[in-house]
Amino acid sequence: MDLNRKIIAIDGPSASGKGTVASRVAAALGFDYLDSGALYRLTALYARQHNADWSDEAAVAALAEQLPAGFDGGRILLGGQDVTEAIRTEAIGMGASAVAQLPKVREALLQRQRAFLTEKGLVGDGRDIGSVIFPDAALKIFLTASARIRAERRAKQIGVPTQGVAFERILADIEARDEADSRRAVAPLKQQPDALLLDTTHLTIEESVKKVLDWYAKI
Numbered sequence: 525m526d527l528n529r530k531i532i533a534i535d536g537p538s539a540s541g542k543g544t545v546a547s548r549v550a551a552a553l554g555f556d557y558l559d560s561g562a563l564y565r566l567t568a569l570y571a572r573q574h575n576a577d578w579s580d581e582a583a584v585a586a587l588a589e590q591l592p593a594g595f596d597g598g599r600i601l602l603g604g605q606d607v608t609e610a611i612r613t614e615a616i617g618m619g620a621s622a623v624a625q626l627p628k629v630r631e632a633l634l635q636r637q638r639a640f641l642t643e644k645g646l647v648g649d650g651r652d653i654g655s656v657i658f659p660d661a662a663l664k665i666f667l668t669a670s671a672r673i674r675a676e677r678r679a680k681q682i683g684v685p686t687q688g689v690a691f692e693r694i695l696a697d698i699e700a701r702d703e704a705d706s707r708r709a710v711a712p713l714k715q716q717p718d719a720l721l722l723d724t725t726h727l728t729i730e731e732s733v734k735k736v737l738d739w740y741a742k743i
Contacts, residue, residue, distance in 0.1 A: 529662045530555065530645035532740060533654035536667035537713060538617060538701045539674035541724050541732065545667060546649035548733045553647070553740070558640040560650030560657065561620065562600050563633050565611035566593050568619030570602060578622040585628035591636075612682075614697040621701050624651070625708040652711040654719055662743050665736060666715035669725040671699050 532549060536542040543559055550557035567588045568578060576583040594601035600608045610616070623629050637657050640646055648657065654664035669677075675695035676686045684690045705713035715721060720739060724732045 528660040531661035532647045533661040534649040539678040542649040542667040550647035555645035558648035564620040581626040588632035621704040651713045664719035666719045667722045
């Protein structure tokens, strides 16, 4: 069996909803789900716990190689501790962008991500799933939405009003992360030539999931 036919790669910017869509598509198809961004967030958090600067490539890469990550249903674990909420802060998100620019860190996490693929099938989301991790995936999608819509979704997710100083900070953080992700020297975030564009600005989660499933059914 060609396992590449059982891979759906969904890439996109921060807070675009790709994780929610990817996990629901995986559930609908009976595939496993890989949240690659969680691995970079875990690495950023792990580096902070060990007082390693996010720009210290050698130190962060060494930590990434021994990253005690675990996934238990919807929970994300680090050294056995539930850090599902801790890794979703904007600060750790920026840290993830910082460590993701380090070639040795990306190399350390590359094989770990590829190991998630089994005969069961895999839906992975991130920023280089289709370009680097699974370049031969059967279906590649670039999922995005306007920065303001993404900021509103993030604000609602964490219970912050969609206007005011706190919201503007969230919007600024998202725009800053977009800039960092698109400009990094290694595997910059961009739509690949063979990836289908899915703009969810005006779509519900259900509509987005259906679109992906429809595309996959035509392969």
